[in-house]
Amino acid sequence: MESLCRCLLERVGVSASRRRLALVLGLAVLTVAGGCRAKAPRIDERGGHTLSGIASWYGKEFHGRPTSSGTIYDMYDMTAAHRTLPFGTMVEVRSLNNGKHIVVEVNDRGPFVKGRIIDLSFEAARQLDIVETGTAPVALRVLLWGDRAKKETKYLVQVGSFSSWTNARRLQMQLQREYPDVIIQPWVAPQGRFYRVRVGPYLTLRDAEIATGHLEDRGLTTFLVRD
Secondary structure, rough: OOOHHHHHHHHHOOOOOHHHHHHHHHHHHHHHHOOOOOOOOOOOOOOOOOEEEEEEEHHHHHHHOOOOOOOOOOOOOOOOOOOOOOOOEEEEEEOOOOOEEEEEEEEEOOOOOOOOEEEHHHHHHHHHHOOOOOOOOOOEEEEEEEOOOOOOOEEEEEEEOOHHHHHHHHHHHHHOOOOOOOOEEEEEEOOEEEEEEEEEEEEHHHHHHHEEEEEEOOOOOEEEEOO
């Protein structure tokens, strides 16, 4: 790149001193431009940011069942599942295919398919016109935060939920070789008792997301929870 710039400046008859100045300035601009590529915006704890990705929806098979927040899932309500946003958060979801937009309340955790950022209720998906396609690219924007995190809030990464204590303990022992803090939390659901295996806690959302990426690289299905 430097030799090319020098050659072009010589051909147009620029003096040696001015060539050196132009060369330095030109390379500086290229270096800054190459090192300052804009990163995709993301939703963070302060809100106001947008996040683009793939939305999906869930319906009849979950209708009438408890959500992660404890409320009963109603496929005809304007609700959604998100992996990290606090329950009660109001989110605008805009389709990048047709420009339609809706507002949903986060009351569940998901989606659990890599690459997807939100799971909409049937009614929300219908209004956004993605029922037939199943998925669509969308942009999310937080309008109102729900259960705002206190300063002492911590994050845990859930990596499994088992009806068998033995299976939960086996996964805990496997992960403890690399992660010192792996806990098993019993949970009583209408279907019976489950044992949730979680890694953490982490003091910041960023640290928890980094751990999530590493755990998913191991082939585990994960989602973040607040402690």
